[in-house]
Amino acid sequence: MSIHSVRRSQTHLSWSKSVPPVLTIASGDVVSFDCLDASNGQITASSGVADILVAKLAVMDQVNGPIYVQGAKVGDVLKVELMELTPAEWGWSALFPGFGLLADEFEGTALKLWSIQDGVATTTMRLRGSDVAVSVPVKPFMGEVGLARGAEGHWSTIPPYRTGGNMDTKHLTKGSTVYLPIEVDGALFAIGDGHAAQGDGEVCGTAIETPMRVTVRLTVLPASNTPPSMLAPHYESTNSVPVGEAYYTTMGIATDLREAARDAVRGMFGYLVSQHGFEREDAYILCSVAADLRLHEVVDMPNYLVGMMMPKSVLPVP
Template identity: 50%
Template sequence: MPSSFHVHDHNVHLKWDNAIPPVLTVDSGSEVSFDLLDGGHNQFTPASTSADVPNFNLALGDPAMGPVYINGAEAGDVLKVEFLALQTAAYGWTAILPGSFGFGILADEFPEPALKIWDLESHAAEGYAVFKEGIHIPLRPFLGVVGLAHEAAGQFSTIPPYETGGNIDCKHITVGSTLYLPVKVKGALFSCGDGHAAQGDGEVCGTAIETPMKATVRLSVEKGKPWVKSPHYVTDPLHSQTVGGQRGEYAALGIDADMREATRKAVRGLVEWLVGEKSLTREEAYMLASVAGDLKLAEVVDMPHYAVACSLPLSVFVGEQYQ
């Protein structure tokens, strides 16, 4: 059985920096649990109101817990991250952060602060939270921040997504899903955080249902997958009931400051996976992506980068040679 390890929420960092010493060293295949602060560094509590929003300190936003050093991981490898358990706190929050915060795709049209505190406990067994009377939101917990250290020296903000992961805010990577991240430094240096109870694609107002979370993942090093140049993921069977047919979907995330270029990177990533994993020609892969693939705006508010997913339902592969 794989070893189990734990990272506490005081093992927190606010920048990606490959000089940060690891808080744990584990072997490939180990399960690691995390106590995670929410995406606002737990600045809001169940007693908070809209009056507290102007005091929000953005410099504490999107904290990451870690890093974890994985033995055997080298630059050019891929870190496989399997999501085994994600447990929200009893509460969550969603905020409109106006003015100088600049969060939200319509930030200029919503100048007043707003805060909603969610009860994530009363209807957890039924799988939803109440937005207001008559509106129920399905609970689909996931982590907004999941990433590895950068190759370049220095500090990088945890707020935007990167090709090494980070604040990708992709709602499709839930329990049962698998994320693949390109390793840039020895040991990979994995960190995560920013628990979400639910989110729409794009996270358009700048926040999801933000919540502290307990997470358990399995971290495994994989070799020989050069097509993983950005985050790639496979969704879980439960997710596949509504997306991707009965077998889920495979997707590549394109990360860039230009949305068109992010989209091009996402499509290119899916094409390269189809060539490398399914042995299609580039022309076949490009056409298959066009007739069966989907584009999703996973993240559009964490400037300066956009995250666009290009996904393909795995149900299209019916031949034994593609299993």
């Protein structure tokens, strides 16, 4: 196993098989990334609302990479183990005009700067005309985790796709593992958009955005050893709610929210049948009685992302 590093300047702004890799590694190698925040450095710890008004959206949501993984072939799956996630000592959240689930109801602009210390992020908010300190627990994760698409052209880093991307899924914390379908040889993995904390859905369009140092292990899984039902990324997590419960989660990604939910269920149903040997009817029933559908991401149009989270405690050993 080798350990590699990617600098914060080694970024790109689209998912494309034509973007040249910054690094070539062997399957099973570890890579550390030094990532700027999602604003690409346009917002700093001393910024004000004026910086939001002049920020260039076209250069935001950059991703570090891509990484070419030797032996990765179309149809295989890339296993991404999230080993370390270290946020900066500050972060920001904002309202951008025209963005967010209630964009038509919030026409103004706002910016909150957060201090991140000892596992807690703190900012000041207005409550009945007075400034009040508000704190939330820090649970770092990366919003962008993905691979190049097989389709021709350059694809925006704003929405999620079948190969990952801007999934904005708060459960992808340290110790979690993401499985990404490979559509191009070499996989071309990239990562970015550090978050110190976020709720499911990221409804206003930003989390606590922060620069992040992240370390991952990238391993190629042959198509013969992976679920045939991978319509979108899968992941395993142990830091979800309730805390300490381990989950296997399948994702659905679609322009229609109901279809995204249906795809998430199809993915779980297929996983239970192919990897655990459940009969079809039993797998469908177990999806209904034990798994939770979660709105992981609802603002990065045109795609919604829904996760079906199955407690691993109810699953027999495959």
